[in-house]
Structures are given as C-alpha cells and as structure tokens.
Amino acid sequence: MRGSHDLGGLPAGPVDTAPHDMTFWEKQIDAMNTLLAQKGLRRTDENRRYVEMLGEDAYNMLSYYERWTAALARQMIDKGVLTQDEIDAKVAEVRRRLGQDAG
Amino acid sequence: MPAEMGHDLRPGDRVRVREDFPQGHIRTPVYVRGKEGVVVKTFGSFPNPELLALGRDGLPKKTLYEIAFKQSELWPDYNGPEGDTLLIDIYEHWLSKV
Numbered sequence: 001m002r003g004s005h006d007l008g009g010l011p012a013g014p015v016d017t018a019p020h021d022m023t024f025w026e027k028q029i030d031a032m033n034t035l036l037a038q039k040g041l042r043r044t045d046e047n048r049r050y051v052e053m054l055g056e057d058a059y060n061m062l063s064y065y066e067r068w069t070a071a072l073a074r075q076m077i078d079k080g081v082l083t084q085d086e087i088d089a090k091v092a093e094v095r096r097r098l099g100q101d102a103g
Numbered sequence: 104m105p106a107e108m109g110h111d112l113r114p115g116d117r118v119r120v121r122e123d124f125p126q127g128h129i130r131t132p133v134y135v136r137g138k139e140g141v142v143v144k145t146f147g148s149f150p151n152p153e154l155l156a157l158g159r160d161g162l163p164k165k166t167l168y169e170i171a172f173k174q175s176e177l178w179p180d181y182n183g184p185e186g187d188t189l190l191i192d193i194y195e196h197w198l199s200k201v
Binding site for chain 2: 001002003006008009043044045046048049052
C-alpha cells in the first residue's frame with residue numbers, strides 16, 4: 001500500500017538540516033548519473049522508481065547516494081549495459097587494490 | 104478511470120484525490136489520497152512521470168495542478184491555526200471534481 005519511501009505523516013525524529021560536504025565517491029556517483037542521463041541510459045523518474053523498489057530494509061539502511069548507486073547498478077543490469085558478474089569482478093578488483101578482504 | 108477525472112479544472116474548484124494504491128513510481132503521497140482540496144493554479148502539461156519511470160515517453164502529457172488542503176483535514180491531531188494549508192502538486196489523473 002504505502003511505499004517505504006512515502007514517509008509523510010509517519011512518526012520520525014528531528015531532521016538534521018546541518019550542511020555537509022559531499023564525499024569524493026558521492027561526487028563520482030553524481031557525475032556518473034549525469035553522464036548516463038546524457039547518453040539516454042537513465043531518467044530521473046526511472047531512477048526514482050528503482051530507488052523505491054530497493055525494499056524497506058535496504059531503503060532505510062542505505063544513505064542517499066548509496067541508494068542512487070544501488071538503483072543505478074540494477075538499472076544498468078536490466079538494460080543490458082552491465083552484468084552482475086562484471087560488477088562483482090570490478091568490486092573484487094577495487095577491494096584488492098585497497099587491500100581489503102574479498103567478499 | 105472515471106471520465107470526469109482531471110480535465111478542465113479551474114482555480115477554486117473543489118477536487119478529490121483518487122484513493123488508489125497502484126504499484127510503480129507514484130508522485131501522489133499516500134496521505135492525500137482520498138482527501139478533498141481546492142485547485143490553486145495550473146502549471147501546464149508535462150510527460151507523465153509514472154510512464155517515464157517505466158522508460159516510456161510519458162505521453163499523453165498530463166496537466167499538473169497545485170492543490171491546497173486544509174492541514175486540519177489531513178492530520179487528525181493538527182493543533183496549528185485552522186487556516187493552515189498544505190500546497191502540493193498533483194497530476195490530473197489523480198483528481199476528480201467534487
């Protein structure tokens with residue numbers, strides 16, 4: 001009935017309105033979002049639908065740009081631009097580069 | 104969808120929001136569905152975001168209206184001034200004239 005994003009009127013704590021800087025990776029996602037739009041591969045309303053489809057747990061757990069990232073990844077898979085295997089391989093490569101454990 | 108929905112609404116017209124819960128990207132928040140408000144102004148016609156969200160062209164375009172709701176009618180325990188209103192943008196296919 002009510003989407004997990006449709007929060008109007010529900011009990012909530014105070015809203016943090018303090019300004020904060022974007023991190024570098026958030027800027028990268030923002031830039032990628034714009035580039036994909038320029039290439040006609042995503043539209044704002046599509047992105048919103050994908051964010052709203054993340055499910056309540058993911059929606060509440062992820063930050064704003066983490067939601068964007070998850071939504072963009074799913075869209076690119078659905079549109080045949082990327083495969084889950086390609087994304088997994090890239091994530092593993094980045095983790096190795098950063099010296100983190102895989103998985 | 105009833106034939107009288109949406110078209111030719113004028114400022115001052117009293118309208119009711121469709122009480123419906125379809126899946127997909129819906130820009131009409133749950134808390135105004137089924138509620139009555141008043142048309143404030145018309146913004147023009149725009150591609151339907153519910154269809155854009157599915158990767159389609161969004162046609163036919165839908166007229167977007169600004170609707171005023173009394174806060175006291177939206178929230179049962181509202182304790183602000185009686186004249187307080189909420190202004191919100193709603194597409195024609197969610198509105199019917201009362």
